[in-house]
Amino acid sequence: MQQLRLTTPAGACEIVVGELLSSGLQTLDQEPVLMIDENVLRLYHDIFKPYKSVTVPSGEASKTLQTLGSLYRELVNLEVDRSTLIVGVGGGLATDVAGFVASTILRGTPFGFISSTLLGQVDASIGGKNGVNLDGYKNMIGTIRQPSFVWCDLSLLGTLAHKEYVSGIAEVIKYGIIQDFDFMDYLEEHMEALLNQEISVLEHVVGTSAAIKSDVVQKDEKESDLRKILNFGHTMGHAIERYKHLLHGEAVGLGMVLAARLSYSKGLLSAPEVDRVEKMVLSAGLPAQMKLDPDEIYQNIRKDKKKSGEDVHFVLLKGLGNPIIRPLALKELKSIVHDLC
Ligand SMILES: NC(=O)c1ccc[n+]([C@@H]2O[C@H](COP(=O)([O-])OP(=O)(O)OC[C@H]3O[C@@H](n4cnc5c(N)ncnc54)[C@H](O)[C@@H]3O)[C@@H](O)[C@H]2O)c1
Numbered sequence: 148m149q150q151l152r153l154t155t156p157a158g159a160c161e162i163v164v165g166e167l168l169s170s171g172l173q174t175l176d177q178e179p180v181l182m183i184d185e186n187v188l189r190l191y192h193d194i195f196k197p198y199k200s201v202t203v204p205s206g207e208a209s210k211t212l213q214t215l216g217s218l219y220r221e222l223v224n225l226e227v228d229r230s231t232l233i234v235g236v237g238g239g240l241a242t243d244v245a246g247f248v249a250s251t252i253l254r255g256t257p258f259g260f261i262s263s264t265l266l267g268q269v270d271a272s273i274g275g276k277n278g279v280n281l282d283g284y285k286n287m288i289g290t291i292r293q294p295s296f297v298w299c300d301l302s303l304l305g306t307l308a309h310k311e312y313v314s315g316i317a318e319v320i321k322y323g324i325i326q327d328f329d330f331m332d333y334l335e336e337h338m339e340a341l342l343n344q345e346i347s348v349l350e351h352v353v354g355t356s357a358a359i360k361s362d363v364v365q366k367d368e369k370e371s372d373l374r375k376i377l378n379f380g381h382t383m384g385h386a387i388e389r390y391k392h393l394l395h396g397e398a399v400g401l402g403m404v405l406a407a408r409l410s411y412s413k414g415l416l417s418a419p420e421v422d423r424v425e426k427m428v429l430s431a432g433l434p435a436q437m438k439l440d441p442d443e444i445y446q447n448i449r450k451d452k453k454k455s456g457e458d459v460h461f462v463l464l465k466g467l468g469n470p471i472i473r474p475l476a477l478k479e480l481k482s483i484v485h486d487l488c
Contacts, residue, residue, distance in 0.1 A: 149354035153361040155368040157275055158293035162361065164268070164354045166346065168298040169194050169236075169261055177232050179259075180225055182218065182245035184237025187263050190306050195236065199225055203241040210240055210279045212288065218248050229253045235294075238264030238311075239271025242294075243286070246277030250292040259296035264307055265315025266396060268299035269322075269356035274364040274374075284450075285385065291368060299353050304344060314396030316341065316431040317380075319352055321403060322359040324424060325379050325462075325470045330355050331427070338430045376470040379462040380406050383484075386447035387439065400433035405487050410463040412486070420467050441488040445481050 148165035169191070172179060181200035188195055188202055201221040204214065227233070233256050235245025242260045249258035262272040278289020304312065319341075323331035333351070334341070340348040360377065367373040384402025388395055407424040410416035428435040448459060458474040465471045475483070 149350060149357075151354075151358055151361060153273065153293065153365060155275070155293060155365055157291055157368060158295070160273075160275070160293040160361075161296045162273065162299070162357050163296070164299040164301070164350055164357060166300070166302040168300040169303070171298065172198065172234070172261075175232065177230070179232045179234040180222065180227055182233055182235050182241065182248060184241040184263065187237045187241070187303070191303065201225070203235075203237060203244050205237075205240070207240065207280070210244060212279060212281065214244065215248060215279060218244070219252055222248070222252055227252065227256065229256055231256050233258040234261060235259075235272075236261045236263065238262070238267040242267055242272045243277045243289075244279060246275075246292065246294060247279060247289055249294075250277060250290045255292070257295055259294045259298070261298045261300055261303075263300065263303040265304060265312050265353070266318060267315075268301075268304075268353050269315060270318045270360065272297045272299070273357055273360045275368065297357075299357065301346060301349050301353065304349070310394060310397075312344075313342070313432050314394040317396030317399040317403070317428070317433055319356050320427050320431060321377075321379055321399065322356050323427070324403065324464070324467060325376050326359050326363075326468060327355070328468050330359075331423075331467065335427065335430070338427075342432065372472075375460055375472050376462055378460075379403060379464075379470055382406075382448060382459055382461055383444065383487075386444045387437075389447050390440075390443045391437070393434075397433055400428040400431070400435065401437055401439075404428055404435045406462060407464060408487055409461070409483060410465070412483075413463065415463055415465045415471075416467070420464070423467065439488040441485045444488060445484045448480060448484070449477060 151162045153160040185202045233249040235242040260272045262268045275291045275293040278286050281287035337348045380399045380403030383405045384399040388398035407421045411421045425435045461475045
């Protein structure tokens with residue numbers, strides 16, 4: 148078992164990585180109310196049934212204001228008060244929604260997460276961002292508020308669809324590429340064991356990823372600067388995800404390869420380094436190449452810009468382990484996307 152602490156001006160969060168953590172619900176000081184992903188409740192009924200709960204419908208299409216309305220009403224019917232501990236249980240979708248509901252109902256109740264997907268454990272449950280989509284735009288409504296705990300229960304991952312598991316590995320690879328040479332070496336040596344969910348490898352990988360993300364969030368919780376490096380591979384990735392209907396990690400894998408190639412074309416990264424990024428993505432079983440329509444990608448990046456003005460803050464690599472943020476004008480981006488695709 149590994150334990151770490153994330154402390155920011157918005158609060159402190161205890162992160163625990165290990166097996167069978169969900170049984171710890173019995174040891175909490177107060178009876179929690181669960182906000183639980185519908186599939187996780189069905190699969191782990193015996194563990195979670197004893198607790199009061201509301202069900203979060205699975206699927207990105209349910210991450211809406213409309214769903215929030217129903218969830219608030221259900222919680223009111225369960226007579227939650229401002230001291231009720233809300234525990235979000237599930238992948239990134241359930242914890243994003245639960246974190247937002249807990250941050251806003253009755254102006255905020257205490258909350259924690261039990262994270263049940265690899266993507267959730269290494270990324271979504273950590274860092275305090277939560278919220279829902281609006282009119283198809285991702286995470287437009289939300290807050291930043293730290294859960295008091297995140298339990299990354301590795302024993303829940305066994306039932307996760309393989310594709311979903313592999314999608315989480317993309318974010319793990321990202322941490323190696325942007326931050327940690329030793330971790331990159333470790334991933335290259337242990338990819339097969341990771342794919343087989345060997346527990347010691349999984350614990351090391353989730354623990355290291357959680358530590359890297361926590362460290363970045365502690366230094367820049369509000370993403371004014373440093374936290375942007377976590378978006379490596381995501382500018383292209385989000386655009387590809389939207390039009391190709393890929394899983395998040397599949398699109399981020401492609402996005403990382405494209406960002407590495409762009410770094411090469413700007414003289415920042417060597418050809419062997421680009422190869423290394425591509426090989427890591429491929430070794431996880433993620434796509435590293437795909438026929439892409441540059442116009443679709445460009446239009447999708449432009450739409451995303453409704454969120455953040457005229458420049459795109461692109462994360463490039465000035466050598467592996469050294470991400471830099473470069474503002475690219477939308478006009479320049481158009482020709483770049485055409486060259487890359
Ligand atoms: N807050 C953040 O910082 C942040 C970061 C990255 C992603 N996200 C968000 O996370 C969401 C994606 O998260 P995700 O990839 O975990 O997907 P998800 O939560 O949608 O879960 C994927 C699927 O796996 C099922 N599932 C969950 N746990 C399971 C288990 N243990 N066994 C079997 N099935 C299980 C779910 O029901 C769902 O069908 C997106 O909404 C994204 O915007 C948030």
